[in-house]
Amino acid sequence: MKAIISNNVQEAKALLQNGDIVAIPTETVYGLAANALNAAAVAKIFEAKNRPFFDPLIVHVASVEEAEKYVQTIPAPLLRLMQTFSPGPLTVLLKKKDVIPDIVTSGLDTVGIRIPNHPLTLALLAALDFPLCAPSANPFGYVSPTSAQHVFNQLADRIPFILDGGKCAVGVESTIVGMENDEVVVYRLGGIAIEEIEKIAGKVKLTISQGSNPKAPGMLDVHYAPSTQLHVGDVGSLATQFQALRLGLISFSDTYTDIPFVQRNILSPTGNLNEAAANLFEVLRSFDEKNIDIIIAETFPEKGLGRAINDRLRRASTK
Ligand code: TXA
Ligand code: MG
Numbered sequence: 001m002k003a004i005i006s007n008n009v010q011e012a013k014a015l016l017q018n019g020d021i022v023a024i025p026t027e028t029v030y031g032l033a034a035n036a037l038n039a040a041a042v043a044k045i046f047e048a049k050n051r052p053f054f055d056p057l058i059v060h061v062a063s064v065e066e067a068e069k070y071v072q073t074i075p076a077p078l079l080r081l082m083q084t085f086s087p088g089p090l091t092v093l094l095k096k097k098d099v100i101p102d103i104v105t106s107g108l109d110t111v112g113i114r115i116p117n118h119p120l121t122l123a124l125l126a127a128l129d130f131p132l133c134a135p136s137a138n139p140f141g142y143v144s145p146t147s148a149q150h151v152f153n154q155l156a157d158r159i160p161f162i163l164d165g166g167k168c169a170v171g172v173e174s175t176i177v178g179m180e181n182d183e184v185v186v187y188r189l190g191g192i193a194i195e196e197i198e199k200i201a202g203k204v205k206l207t208i209s210q211g212s213n214p215k216a217p218g219m220l221d222v223h224y225a226p227s228t229q230l231h232v233g234d235v236g237s238l239a240t241q242f243q244a245l246r247l248g249l250i251s252f253s254d255t256y257t258d259i260p261f262v263q264r265n266i267l268s269p270t271g272n273l274n275e276a277a278a279n280l281f282e283v284l285r286s287f288d289e290k291n292i293d294i295i296i297a298e299t300f301p302e303k304g305l306g307r308a309i310n311d312r313l314r315r316a317s318t319k
Contacts, residue, residue: 003156005148005164009120012163013127021045023137023151024124025165026116028089028173028191029144029281030151031060031134032159036070039101042133046103048158051140056105057133058091058112058174062125067113070100070131077184077201081177084200087117089170089191093178104133114174120165136173137162143224143284143316146171150285171278172308177204189308191277208311228287229318230295232310235259238296245293250283250313252276252300263290267309277305284316 003023004011012022016033019041024033032049034041036059046053061067064082068074071094074082078092096111105111116122125132136144137151145151148164175190177197184204186194197204228248231238239247239259248263249256253271255264265283267276287295297313300306 001157001160003152003159003162005152005162007120007164009124009127009163012124012161015161016041016124016128016132019044020161021048021159023145023148023155023159023162024118024121024132024134025148025163025168026060026118026121026134027087027168027170028116029146029168029171030137030148030162031058031116031132032137032151032155033060033132033134035128036060036104036131036133037099037101038130039103042101042103045133045135048155049135049138049140051135053103054106055135055140056108056112057135058114059100059104060114060116060121060125060132060134062122063115066125066131067094067115070097070111071095071113072097075179078177078179080200081184081197082113082115085192085196086115087122088115089117089172089174090114091174091176091188091190093176093187110178112176118165120163124163141225143226143281144173146278146281150282167278167282169278170274171280171282172305172312175308177201180205189311191305191308193304194307195304224281224284224312225316226284226288226295228292228295230284230297230313230316232297232299232313232317235296235298242294242296246291248287248290248292248295250280250295250297252298252306254298261296263287263292273301273303273305273309276300277309280309280312 091114146168170191176188
């Protein structure tokens with residue numbers, strides 16, 4: 001098998017109707033999609049990604065009305081969040097209905113629902129009479145793909161088709177929210193900043209898993225990692241620590257011209273955190289193709305999408 005890269009929605013539709021898996025573009029990262037109501041099709045996703053079955057998948061739908069077919073009730077605060085940020089980089093954990101097979105949720109009674117904001121994938125969802133479950137389209141544990149080429153580089157031999165929707169505009173995965181005891185909880189930092197969520201839902205609780213035995217399956221500590229060693233922190237002292245080696249830099253807007261980096265990646269020369277997030281995963285991947293011993297990343301400002309960037313850098317870093 002060698003994946004075809006194309007922007008033909010009809011072809012993607014035909015494959016999905018046939019129980020095949022297809023990579024799809026979203027505004028966050030590319031997903032690897034299957035008919036969420038067809039357990040055998042969903043199993044192919046786990047196989048292609050080498051993903052453990054205890055890690056549940058997100059179900060993508062075209063609208064809030066569509067979501068209601070697959071969940072029991074939507075608590076008012078979560079409904080407000082969905083109405084405000086959908087389509088967009090938000091995933092909401094809700095009690096599932098029985099039509100959603102257990103393989104999708106790893107046997108949990110909740111399902112993650114998301115309305116992605118990408119014209120091709122919204123057109124695809126509108127053309128299908130089933131929802132699409134899709135994890136990020138990368139081998140388990142690796143950096144998520146933000147272009148069709150990234151997907152091709154790693155999964156071309158394992159999937160038939162990549163729906164090409166260009167570079168992902170947001171570049172980090174969706175923010176995952178749910179409710180516990182009448183409180184809105186954020187489980188994964190992502191494309192919608194906490195500050196934006198709190199404007200709608202009030203103060204939220206953060207339950208971002210830090211350990212190797214997370215409460216939410218799949219929110220593993222080591223994740224999103226490139227093959228090259230990565231260290232996050234104060235750039236000057238890390239550069240001194242590793243000075244005999246070939247160093248690569250990931251910075252926000254600073255160029256650190258006084259340090260002899262072999263490769264410099266400045267995520268946003270103008271200091272825009274959204275732009276930085278959109279470039280992050282592409283830059284993390286780029287080091288694996290270069291002859292770099294150590295990547296040094298600075299800590300980003302802990303606000304807006306800077307928090308999601310720091311979260312991904314910390315998870316990608318060498319422990
Ligand atoms: O932006 C995104 O969310 C992308 C695009 C493709 O939509 N998808 C994505 O999927 O990041 P994935 O599978 O790579 O990450 C989903 C995370 C996993 O950590 C999984 O454990 C968690 O969501 N998750 C999914 N359903 C869950 C549930 N019912 N309860 C707890 N965690 C859940
Ligand atoms: Mg993923």
